[in-house]
Amino acid sequence: MNNFTYHNPVQIVFGKGTIGQLASLIPAGKKILMTYGGGSIKQNGVYDQVKQALAGRARLEFGGIEPNPRYETLMKAVKICRSEKVDFLLSVGGGSVLDGTKFIAAAAFFEGNDPWDILAKNAPINKALPIGCVLTLPATGSEMNMFSVVSRDSTQEKLAFANPQVFPQFSILDPETNFTLPERQTRNGVADAFAHVLEQYLTYPANAPLQDRQAEAILLTLTEEGPKVLKQPRDYAARANLAWSATLALNGLIACGVPQDWTTHMIGHELTALYGLDHAQTLVVVMPAVWKHQKQAKAQKLAQYAERVWGVTGGDQAGQAIARTEQFFQSLGMKTRLSEYGIGSERFEEMGERLARRGSKLGEHQAIGKKEVIEILRLCGPLGA
């Protein structure tokens, strides 16, 4: 096991009817800016529940945060925070709304020229607005971590930042709010959480048996509960198990003391930035290709994963691990080839170049540079391949 530091101060409030606790979770006297997305919370009753819980409290609203939240949109909220002296942000929605809210929180106090530097230049964050969250879509894990991913139209970039200042103070997870999610978002959520676990697990053995088993625990639960939820969207128990799995998939715990490989996410971000694919859609296409490319380097963990998650005990375990994972994604109703999205190899060179330009090589061995990124993209089944 490697040395590590783990610190996660987020308070999770989990279960049926918990949105009513908002009034006691947000300190009295705060001027709240409630952030949300495209308005689904107005259809599913969450908006009304929040409004009711915060009746009588000073509350502004900022709607319209997109999936893959856009810098251009978020800067409008930053302006409101400054002009209206907002001192608490309440994110109501999925991971995109929360990621966007984390950026707003940090940008509101940013002292440099352009808050985009937080993402592009790793500019320091000394202070951020406090954040609370009502999560309506289990997927990204943003509700219990300090990560945020933001996109910028003008440069077609999708970049991440991490800072302890943007941990939510609390996150409310009421699985009933997930009942009315569109099937596509539910599916994406299962795939996203599944991929998060694998980015922290599928590397090389580091003599960390507890972390391995914790990761496998989440994977196994997702393989069971994901299909249940797609079949019965109002199955509370399955929704609850899925929600808790998605949170623990990326709250830092299974990453303690082990190597990680975020290659799939990094390449996926480029596909979203250039082609607008959903985040989870990119992961499902890229991850099997990364494994095919790195099959030797990842052989031992692929075999362990094949055995413990898929029950494959003999033969080409690594190959079976890749095949079973693709089949699982397909069983959720997801496409696993770029050709299915009509994407060819035209911009592979550009993507490899963009990733290489951002610094160190990818992968648990820092062995994936421009050349390897392009090779991996060719394994993603582009049009005409």
Added chain:
Amino acid sequence: MNNFTYHNPVQIVFGKGTIGQLASLIPAGKKILMTYGGGSIKQNGVYDQVKQALAGRARLEFGGIEPNPRYETLMKAVKICRSEKVDFLLSVGGGSVLDGTKFIAAAAFFEGNDPWDILAKNAPINKALPIGCVLTLPATGSEMNMFSVVSRDSTQEKLAFANPQVFPQFSILDPETNFTLPERQTRNGVADAFAHVLEQYLTYPANAPLQDRQAEAILLTLTEEGPKVLKQPRDYAARANLAWSATLALNGLIACGVPQDWTTHMIGHELTALYGLDHAQTLVVVMPAVWKHQKQAKAQKLAQYAERVWGVTGGDQAGQAIARTEQFFQSLGMKTRLSEYGIGSERFEEMGERLARRGSKLGEHQAIGKKEVIEILRLCGPLGA
């Protein structure tokens, strides 16, 4: 899954050579009281490492905190905190030192007549001294929770309290500090952590597959790493895996949304209070007896545990689960019968009475009162049974 709240703000600093980080973990300008136990830290080098890391900082010392920390001793430290205006407590040692330090932290600001009321009367804690921890013995999980257990000579009582004010701000876990632990403490630590998991797991199914698997992950890891550590006390990897398992066994995570049963601990505390047995020694004797008594009520989880942890797939799975657990404890070198400690049934009535007096019945079904406690104690193999 039941509704739950989870909030654990402890920062864990884990690994080789991490004690040197103390200087940056304790805010500058603090007057530190370093608490410790019987002095083993002076033999194994930990005392010197702490002293060196805090060179030049205002630091007082309070040694002599016992295993099962005594109220009478701790109140001397409370006096020092008040008279010397201590504003940071640094616990250096195992779970007993830390439990004692948590009590000191809360008692220092206690406004009532007698801080024992924190334990005996659940008196409120509005403020506590901040706590840091250097953990030298993996066992209790106190390093990442808000629990504390304290004993009092004059009344022969051993009582617990829980309060978010006494979460350590940080806990340093350097597995190398465990290399020189006496075999008895290592053994007790494995058994203690194992029992902690089971108190949160071995109840009835609550449709919480992730929590179940997380619990099983810790149990399986303990069954593998415990024996390794006893055989090779300087096996760093095994020490590290054991340490992390013990922390996660009682940091609140596996308890999220599931029923719990702390009967074994409650009866065990009485055995420690009246007979002076080590905490872990009591758990090992009492837990199999609780399960024998509650075999019907716990049948489903006993069967799941038998299958997933011990690989028992048929026959009397519940009975096998109990037998295999006892064998595991015995394989660690522990006694599993009261008779082996020379204890008879003379004070069973008194123990049942003391527990019943403290309020609600024990167990996940609140079905264990005085009568049942005595029946369970009779199943613990007293002298002459």
